[in-house]
Amino acid sequence: MRDRRAFLKDTLLAGGLAASGVALPGLLRGACAAEGPLVVGAPLPISGAFAANGKFASLGAAFAAQEAGSVLGRKVTIADIDTEGKPAPAARKVQEAMGQGTRLFAGGILSSEALVMGKEVTKSDGVFITTAGADEITGSDCNRGTFRWTVPTFGAIAQTVRPLVEQMPQAKRWYTITPQYVFGEGLLGAAKAVFQEKGIEHVGNSYHSLAEKEFSGYLTNAIAAKPDVLLLLNFGSQSSDALRQAVSFGLKKRMAIVIAWASGLEQFEALGADLCEGVYFGAQYWHGIDSPLNKALVAKVRESAKMTPNYSFAGSYQITRLLLDAATKAGSADGPAVIKALEGLRYSGLTGDEEIRAADHQVIKDYYLLKGKAKSAMKDKDDFADVIHSGKSFLSPEAAGCKMA
């Protein structure tokens, strides 16, 4: 508890500093948009049910700005925009920021808010880069101004289910629990394709609504189907609730449990090591990744903020950094110039070599399979899991359904 408190105090302090750093330029924004500081909008769910993600993402963006110092001779500042986790305030506030001259945006954690913000930003020739999950962002709803760092559902399944099928050849029966919306359907469809290809028996699926918090009914269904593997395709606190309840039903002893799209360190912290031990997690990012940029980031953040960067922090850091790097490369902070610089960009990112595909604006990067460790095996308080597999799997832009206008 002591650690937690101290940690909290630091992050609050850092958050306060970041916020006060933002308020001033925010007031001056209108007056000197052209020649003043280079403002990057960070539209994030800072209040509302996804406040945890928003808070750390906001810190990550601020960190990237601080690290960059100034770009094109202009001081970089982050303008936090509270989307409240809802599309309506997100769209409205992004319009407002554009009205005041901001053209570069890095944020958007929920699919629904990211989709609409990408479209709004594109209308005004801005650039929006996001870490949201919906495939449509670089698929059927792709557009000129929107870029995405996160691996789509296809790759998330390919890099979790495939290696596990190979590692556990005896596990032939899989059961899935899926949230009923496009993101869940995307994961489920990809999983079914892998099952069919590998001769896996899909012994059942339970759909649940996005409002669900009680999973015991679905778990009872799963138990009745006698699977070897339970594959959880939900996200955020829903996957935490599902896992917590699955463990309390003793399922860890009866089957392997996989969360295909975990949130990262923040989720391990909420669940604790005991629950996570032996469970498989798919992840976009892990602080243990062995890449030069990641090692540097982890060292710096531990040094200055006394915390380990989690997924929300790191993802936001990376996309903010990408925007700033592209602006430097383009020699301009104008939307079209930055878009051009981002398209096809190859760079050394947090997950190693990354590349932005020009055709659909999808970042081609690794996805990770983690396995939770026992508390006794943890080297420090954040060492919850080992990376047991990683790799890149992507549909072609055509197969993803992207027709760039």
Add this chain to the structure above:
Amino acid sequence: MIPFLDRPLVQFGLALAAVLILPLAMRSGTLASEILIFGLAVAACNLLLGYTGLLSFGQGIFFGLGSYVAGLGLVRAGLPAPVVLLLAPVSGALVAAAVGWVSIRRQGVYFVMLTLAFSQMFYFLAYTFSGLTGGDNGLLDIPRPSLGGTPLSGAWTYYAYVAVLFLALFAALQRVALSTFGRTLLAIRDNEGRAGAIGFPVRAFKVAAFAISGAVTAFAGALHAMLIGVAPLSNIDYHTSETLLIMTIIGGSANLFASLLGAGAYLLAADALSAIWPRWLLLLGLLLIVITLFLQRGLWGLIERAVALVTRAPPPDDPAPDRPVASPDPEAGR
């Protein structure tokens, strides 16, 4: 009560002044548009709460419905904006009449709970029938309306469009409130038994009030979808109902301009506070508590006190929440 302020022309003048002042006082045309749009929806909520005495927790249903009609009409069916702005209130009126017809069979807290249940049901309906509503993603790519072939993509041009419609509907709601129908609603609110005994078809009047309220709310919902370019699931959420209700109470249910005041104060406060502190909802919560304890007539009550101070009229001393009075002379303002 300061009767002068409740005169219809003064009320309309205040609304007109607000519409003209917002562009001068604010930098963001989108926020200003949102204030007028919510002002309409809140006025519609006030028609039920202040004028008919019905605390409806289901206003979000009609707001979301309006957004969906806009999305389906403009994107899927390719209808022109004026047609959509006609279809939205019609469907809003129909659904509201149905919801109202069922809900008014119960009274007091049971009525509130019934509208709450409806609001949840419609949310889950919209969520389940994602083929129609886009589910969690909502209906995307909703265009702004155009005038003379040019889409109103600028924030302030769209504001002007919204402002004209807002004033027209505000005036229309005033007419409704001042008509025999509106006076009957007040009579029902004050003493339902007596109104029934006199021979008014109380239920029919309540259903009609619901229908009008639903029509205006759905109209606002459609304008909102065009503003933000999406018909999101969150517009039909229970929280939208709650927010509309809170705005209504903050403004005060004394008259229709108070509703614009409530919407404006809420949205401006939320916008300003959320930029200052991530935990701004705490301040909002405190604000609601303070209003309950000290400002039961809402912000309108505050204005009345200020006016009373200036004109040295006796300050409004009635501590009870203010309500529209049954018989202001409709000719008084002429």
Add this chain to the structure above:
Amino acid sequence: MTYLFQILNGLGLGMLYFLLAVGLSIIFGLLQFVNFAHGAFYLIGAYLAYEGVERGLSFWVAMPLAALVVAALAGLTERLLLRRVYKLPHTFHILVTVGLALVVQELVIIVWGPIGGNVAPPEELSGVLILGDFVYPEYRLFVIGFTAILAACLWWLLDRTRLGAIVRAGSESPSNMALLGYDTLRINTAVFALGAGLAGLAGALAAPIRGVEPFMGVEALGIAFVVVVIGGMGSYAGALAAGILVGVAQSLMATLWPEGARLVIYLGMAGIIMAMPRGLFGRA
């Protein structure tokens, strides 16, 4: 067989829902007060249990302690704030309690952070009961048993004691109570504290099942309202029956039609209000 287990599971859920809702029902019955902050007391109860366990207390100490602290906090809130609001129209009950719930939720985020946490079930109950092909966590069985005993105690308290008689009489005619010389203000505070304390206890009991996170109060409030409306506002037996009904329905729907689970529950709620406006057990 699956259905049988879904029913057992639903019973477990239902007992928790009962505990959550009965306080709301009692408060409404006596005070005619619509309490949108009820979920906030559940939230505090869960977090206090979490804090207690994190600080090394046994769950058996932390759980009742959490409930008592919540009851004390609720009593204080009633005296300082809510008491002034009773006589106002329902709109202000809603406004003040929505505000209170927001304040509590944000305070929880400030104190404990936005991420949430896990509460391990007590060591003795961390296992599972194996019945053929099925399993059921021992802790959930304990919740069923514990809540059943608690329900019996509550019944005794409300039906057989002097306090209960006063509460029941008060909910029928508050003015008579004052005439008879009872200190209604003090009774109001006690009843409010009892109702909120029960919500806090439900939160503490739910923590090992659900974990804790700052937004758990919102969901709880929704369920509590459904249970109270179906059971009948102010009715103790109604809360018990409706709690179990909603729990079992929710669990069965997970097998029958998961997408429609919530839809059916709210449809049921509307149907009950229409067919039996006072709920299953409410007094007319």
